Amino acid sequence: MKSPISKQKGHAAILFTIMIPGLFGLFSLATDGARMMQDKARLEDGLEVASLAVAAHNDDNVDDGSGSGSAVNQAIASAYIAQYMSDMNSVDSLSIQKLSCDQIPDCVSGLAAGEPRFFEFRVAATTAHDTWFSGDLKSFDENYTVSGQSNARKYQNSAVDVVFVSDFSGSMGDPWSGGSQDKYEDLVDVIETVTDELQKFNDLVNADDNTVAFVGFNNYVRLIDGNGSGATCFVDQLEYNRRGNIGYRRTVNRVFIEKQGCVTSGTYNAVIEDILPTTNFTSFNNKIDDFSPAGYTSSAQGLIRGAQLANLGTNPRRLVVILSDGNDLGSTNGVNNSTISSTLYGSSYNLCDKIRDDLDAQTAANGDPVTSKIAVIGFDYNVSGNTALQDCAGVDNVFEAQNKSEILNKILELISEEIGHLK
Known part of the structure; x- marks a missing residue:
């Protein structure tokens, strides 16, 4: 008669084989999830610099019909996004707004309190990326997007x-x-x-x-x-x-x-x-x-x-x-x-x-x-x-x-x- 221990031989290997897809899924999710978080952080960094650059250039931002701001500002923002997002497939959307004081509640209320007027530039974007591993699993998408926004304000700083x-x-x-x-x-x-x-x-x-x-x-x-x-x-x-x-x-x-x-x-x-x-x-x-x-x-x-x-x-x-x-x-x-x-x-x-x-x-x-x-x-x-x-x-x-x-x-x-x- 075989001992109880002998009867268990091979079960661990079968159990491990059954667990491999799940473990790989967890590994893929953790890896791609970390990439998503990193890409979002990098996009926000890029948009932060882009908003400052757009504000410094101070283009009128007259829309060229694309709905995303002037061609000048689009080129500036796109260049900074590309530098920060080296692994992206594309910029799915890019929005640039230039707001005067009367369009900004904080500025309107600040004027009433005697604070200085300012202008605000808002740059928002969504970028598309391929996953590394999740595409091999039918339950996960093969790509993902990340979005972010950054704003910059212009004040008078010297006489x-x-x-x-x-x-x-x-x-x-x-x-x-x-x-x-x-x-x-x-x-x-x-x-x-x-x-x-x-x-x-x-x-x-x-x-x-x-x-x-x-x-x-x-x-x-x-x-x-x-x-x-x-x-x-x-x-x-x-x-x-x-x-x-x-x-x-x-x-x-x-x-x-x-x-x-x-x-x-x-x-x-x-x-x-x-x-x-x-x-x-x-x-x-x-x-x-x-x-x-x-x-x-x-x-x-x-x-x-x-x-x-x-x-x-x-x-x-x-x-x-x-x-x-x-x-x-x-x-x-x-x-x-x-x-x-x-x-x-x-x-x-x-x-x-x-x-x-x-x-x-x-x-x-x-x-x-x-x-x-x-x-x-x-x-x-x-x-x-x-x-x-x-x-x-x-x-x-x-x-x-x-x-x-x-x-x-x-x-x-x-x-x-x-x-x-x-x-």
């Missing part, structure tokens, strides 16, 4: 000298679909809102304060000391040669020299004057409230005077914002204003490069190097067709606004520089 170079030609007195008032009145409201935001920064404990300056232009600009004796009058910012013709090279070389000499013809009845850089935003806003438009348009006149006011700034950041509702019109000394601006801004004379280079060569009051920018915001017309201003500011610094809110948001975006993570 800036802002110069508003504002079109006050006759067309600015017309109503438009982008607001409930005449264009110049909506523009004045926008500027006043911007100063409210700048004041919030100034109210904090800072070494430096934001300043604002103003240049209104039509055919010319009106200076508070136009003839050197305190009189306020319109002054031509162009230089002329001995024959009375425009001296383009001399105009560029002497761009920061403050001009004098009152012009009596071609000024119309626009009520404008330049306002030097100031931190007294209440006085500033009271003055621009009284301005009114008339005449034709010469952006070069406004830009040259704006450069001179930016040169008076003390902060490391200098921002000159040209705000206009149309192309240059009219003439100066018998030359079309559009010809004057395209000649000055073009490659032959490079007025805007001269302005930026000279400002950037300076050192601010706090010892930091100066960084300047010229930006253009066009509204109620197709600013992308204004090649002269694109040559001046650069295509990436020319923006089109469809309404009052978009003008405000774009100015505040230009002022905002700091990028921080969401908690």
Whole structure:
């Protein structure tokens, strides 16, 4: 008779054979499960960096029809995802959103409490991956997906000298679909809102304060000391040669020299004057409230005077914002204003490069190097067709606004520089 022990021989081997599929399944699940967790963590890391990069680039994020944001932002985010997710098959979905303050409850409530405004970029994605082992088992899928999202916010982190170079030609007195008032009145409201935001920064404990300056232009600009004796009058910012013709090279070389000499013809009845850089935003806003438009348009006149006011700034950041509702019109000394601006801004004379280079060569009051920018915001017309201003500011610094809110948001975006993570 066989012993009980002998009767059990072979049972362990059979039992082990029966358990192999289960053990392999547990091994596969543990291995692929760990990969899923690791891939999700890597995707979130990649999206975190991608959101910061998208916020730093600050593209308008106008959707190209794909529903996932602008092509520029898609390319930026996709590149970072690809670097972090080396084992993925594809990006199944990619969504990029750019939200202004009024679209973010935290920002809206923060404004009511006196906190600064911010913008937010949200980047979300889903990536597809093959499993290593689970595909060998009928009870498991052969692939899996992981998803993640990251957000980044843009704030203002340092003081800036802002110069508003504002079109006050006759067309600015017309109503438009982008607001409930005449264009110049909506523009004045926008500027006043911007100063409210700048004041919030100034109210904090800072070494430096934001300043604002103003240049209104039509055919010319009106200076508070136009003839050197305190009189306020319109002054031509162009230089002329001995024959009375425009001296383009001399105009560029002497761009920061403050001009004098009152012009009596071609000024119309626009009520404008330049306002030097100031931190007294209440006085500033009271003055621009009284301005009114008339005449034709010469952006070069406004830009040259704006450069001179930016040169008076003390902060490391200098921002000159040209705000206009149309192309240059009219003439100066018998030359079309559009010809004057395209000649000055073009490659032959490079007025805007001269302005930026000279400002950037300076050192601010706090010892930091100066960084300047010229930006253009066009509204109620197709600013992308204004090649002269694109040559001046650069295509990436020319923006089109469809309404009052978009003008405000774009100015505040230009002022905002700091990028921080969401908690």
